[in-house]
Amino acid sequence: MRILVIIGRVLDPRGIVVKRQAGRIFINREEYVLQPADRCALEAALRIKDATAAEVVALPRGPLPDDDVLRQALASGADQAITLTGEGFDAAGDAVMARVLAATVQRLGGADLILTGATTLDSGQGQLGPRLAEALGWPQIVRAWQVEVADGQVQAVQQDGAGYVAVEADLPAVVTVVPGALKPRYADGVRLINVYRAEDAVERWDVSDLVSESMRQPLLEKRGQDFPPERERGTRLSGTAEEMAQAVAEPLAQRKRR
């Protein structure tokens, strides 16, 4: 069985400071980490590998200037990692990536299960998984908390209101994993050293071999940034205890965890 894991990188938010009034983002420490949701997807794939001896292949969720996250996946236990490069590929959005990844799946000779993160930490977009499922014509399970494979089926746990439900679909399928769903393992130290020592540990595929240029035109265009207003602190509520409780109940109910 072959499992593909699609992973990306994100600028570590602990290294940036957003100055709302100045309308600027200060990057104090430019450090990229594996997207948290993708990291859980990788962990889910590796757990299935541990249980069924499946083959795990790591692929990028977008254009990657370096292949650190793919090397991290290799060191954590993935069998193969492929990075995608090509001219004019830097601006590829999720729509293009879905086409490119679908072509990659064909080139690899198919796959049984594709795992990826349900949402990105920075832009919060969760469209890559469903878009890829559509491009391949496969069923999709989104926002899974737990993924298992048995008898040609994928079984997952999804949140449903206050509780959790078990769902299943036939393989091949695309499953997106919620950030924080699983406790990810650390990359093995010795493997990490070896993965960085071997220069060709990550295969390079050119996207121009995979999809035609007209299919690689990015759809999304960035048009700017906006900053929320500075927080207004210290709104004091007045009135009797009952009135105050009523007044605070609504903002609390809005923000409570669903």
Add this chain to the structure above:
Amino acid sequence: MDLSYLDLLMAQQEEVAEAEGGGGIWVVASPLDGAVAPVALEALGAARTLADSLGAYVYGVLLGEDVTDLAQSLYQAGADGVRVADHPSLARFALEPYLKVLSALFEEEQPEVVLFGATEAGQQLAARLAQRLGGGLIEHVTAVSLDEATRTVQATFPVYGGEYFDIAACPEARPQFLTVEPGAFPTPFLDPYRQGEPTLLEVEPVEPAVRVVGPAEGFEPPSVPLAQAPVIVAAGRQAGDFEMVKRLAAALGGQVAGDRGARDAGWITPEQIVDVRGVTIAPELYVAVGIRGDTFHNAAIEGAKFIVAIHPDPTAPIFEIADLCLEADPQEVLPLLLEALGAV
């Protein structure tokens, strides 16, 4: 003031008529508890504003079982036309049946813009349809503006959970799909005199590819460390009854924490102390119950998105950094608050 003439004036309005030809701004709505989901009405309001600037028509699509009667509220919220897919196979959201109806509809109608609510269902449908029809998609939209020259919608969406916002657009791709964040747009005025006759869509039942087996028995979501918890309710020396604090945390789906005073009182473990020397936190919501808020504590909660403080002393430093301040005795307010939250 006598406003009855206004009613008369409005009653003269004709029935909403639909335009011929494709294009238009479409809003996909689903029912929630026997009414149209609030986010769908908010999306309709946003669509109406866009359509008025573009000179386009607004259409609503309603999917579900026994939903034909709800079509009128879409007209009232500003739709010029409503399509209804009413079928038992659409009673509960399942991807493939919904997708079949919508992709057939949109292939025929060639919409310019399609709006969904950013719900679990809306997110899945929008992404699948965008890929199928070659459209662009921006998720979790909180504001929209127009680039009128190219009839492109510029959408704002939060980055890093709202630290700042990015604005993006799909100038080439049509349709432009957007999923609208619940609560981001105002609910439009429901004009009771607007009404129309919805068009019923043919529905062919399809088997969903994902089968729901049943409740996930024995599944426990992994515990979130305090530093990453989205909701935290913390107690301090003035909290009074710690049981009430725990109940408030349960009602808000949050975790319990406290300051050093709560540790001294034996209410919490050392791992639950919110303090720069203990745990630094950044939740969406932080409720400080009876915490005075010394420098170490206040520095540790700087990352919190929304802070509610309850303390009897009006000079407590916690009030300087809280968003909502309640100068009251927690023992008095908490029972009332739990009652107001419906958690008694």
